Amino acid sequence: MRKEDTVKLISAEGFEFVIDKNAAMVSQTIRNMLTSPGSFAETQHGEVTFPEISTTILEKICQYFYWSLQFASGKETEFHIEPELTLELMMAANYLHT
């Protein structure tokens, strides 16, 4: 894995999650940021800040990205979501088109 193949997602509290670009692109919103011509300034540095997404939710989202890749490659496991996270997670998922 090369550094150029990763993106850093930064939460509201400034926590950083370094994930593979392929995983990040499970999100249509992030995919658009990473692939649109004349791309976003953030994505040229491989960093995207989400001032409205809390750390706990952003980590769950990253776990979901990887789960999604595993599921797509035929590994059928369940994705566990704590009930208290559901609402915030749905709002973030809506924003990220995930």
Next chain:
Amino acid sequence: MAMYIRVKRSKTTYFIQCDPTESILDIKQKLHALIDQPANDQRLILVGTGEELDDSKTLADQKVENDAVVALTLRKDDNEFEDVDIVKPDDFLSIS
């Protein structure tokens, strides 16, 4: 992709794709590409058990499973390794 682990240090989490048959040294080399610290200056600790992970053994050998959290510590200037330091978001909220 067979599995991934979450390697944490301070406020940063690295999601590392890997395979149960890979050795810890393989993982450290992947981290080297991301953090500019050679494998020799890294120490990995499985957070669930507090066990230090051995370079020569595989992930499966040491019961490092999919989605496991592994702490990363780095060698300091005095040649000793730093203590495990993972900041949790709740800590942050209680401070602010």
